[in-house]
Amino acid sequence: MNAVLKPSNALNSDRESGDLVRCENLTKRYGEFTALSNCTLQVRRGEVFGLLGPNGAGKTTLIRTLLGYLYPTSGRCSIAGLDPAENSVAVRREVSYLPGDARLPRHMRGKGLLEFFAEMHPSGDRDRSFAVADQLELDLTRRVAFMSTGMRQKLALAVVLGPRTPLLILDEPTANLDPTVRATVLDLVTSERASGRTVMFSSHVLSEIEQTCDRVAFLRKGQLAHELALEDLFQRHRVTARRTDQSSEPLPIPSELA
Template sequence: MPHPLVHDSTAFDPAEAIVHTIGLSKRYGDFDALRDCSLNVQKGEVFGLLGPNGAGKTTLLRLLLGYLFPTAGSATIGGLDVSKNSVAVRRLVSYLPGDARLPRHMRGRGVLEFFAEMQPAGDLQRSLKIADHLELELKRRVAFMSTGMRQKLALAIVMGARTPLLILDEPTANLDPSVRGLILDMVADAQSEERTVIFSSHVLAEIEQVCTKVLFLRRGIIAHRQRLDELKQRHRILAQLEPNTLEPSFSVPAELKGQVEINTFTPPAEPNTRWVRMDTAGDLTPLLPWLSQLPLQRMRIEPLGLRAIYDEVHIGSTVENPPSTGGSQ
């Protein structure tokens, strides 16, 4: 039986999808870079992609843009087949690759002018405004820019274009925390303009902040889908059991079945103690009377968050560190 955290919690309406894939796959010899990927990205949402290096995120993005041809399956953007109409598809998309390369001999402003002319939806004034907001020195040649400055320049190009779809592959890489916050604000602004964003990142906090749905990839396969509004209704309870407590004494009552999943463990730092982890779904109110009757010594309740889902998908069940202070929290 699958773990209750790892399930498909998203419901898609293909009629409202700007991105639609069916069984999309890419194989290199005996290696599946992406296998049987079927998804829909709805218009106006921020769709997150999560997974470690090699999970298939960049392969998926390059297939969507027509840079790679699929071994099997199909994909459309705006109703256009990405393999048969790749040029038309790119008019709808502004893409930030994870390894953006810019003309090193050109100055920053010249790069913005060049790409604004190349992209039918390019908007030089908008790109200049973004560059100014990011405090980017445009008189400097790309060759003499730092890695962070080049990332800012690439973002000004991509975010400046008025396309209905933005595809951002690790957009905050090489940026300091304050600038990362500005980029996340820009993503939120794009959504408020009813643009669609596909956001690939290793930083869970960024995904939680801006995304409406998240797709977890593992070894080229979709491992989990998650709506962020549903995740915010989930909590994790960690508590130390009183000595000599028998497990049946904290079993879930029938009326709460399906709302809470229980696992016990002994943390390595406290080998003489026994702890219980409870992952809950929905409102906590029905659980509180039951929790008050359990033989617990220390307890903390926290939002479940993407970290717990990520660990469940990619690592398996983990042993948490117990609270560092006594008493209920």
């Protein structure tokens, strides 16, 4: 007989609050190596929350622990009031997740693959996946084995953006894409927020975070180094220019120089 796991009172309070995701002193160690150390953060419902940091900073470890793929060494986390360490299947019903190293069945054609994943997920939406593929100008008649790396990334995005889950987690979603397609992906993220979804967006490119996120957390060597709202980040990246008429006006620093 299958046991039904009920959230604790603490996790029930997460459901009643404005936070969809919570981490409290979350730590993950592999032997003597600490991949994530005492991470505490909250992601509010309906916002785009950025995870910024270099490769190896702990972003993917945090995401995989939230989804229940990894068990924390200490601390706790929850999604929609559910503890992934106790009820990971229920957590994944709430989430559509794009991993940084997405692997797709190479023998399938794009069209069949989108239909397969739409049927697999409880919130799958075949028409939505096809619409995203069309927006990304993806040829769905090809087999995955004969697609370029960029095409496979587009296909993975179409898979993930189809299900209408409360939470969308994207781990380096613009990797291997050309600048034009990157801009389209960022527009899609903004559209998801406008539809009421919550998005966690992992990247090591500051300009992408600036364009899409409401708040951002900076991870460095497994530690949460800083967290702030994007409006505060913009305020910090301003300089004052002196004109010839002696008037002064704040000018933004281009993101590539930030």
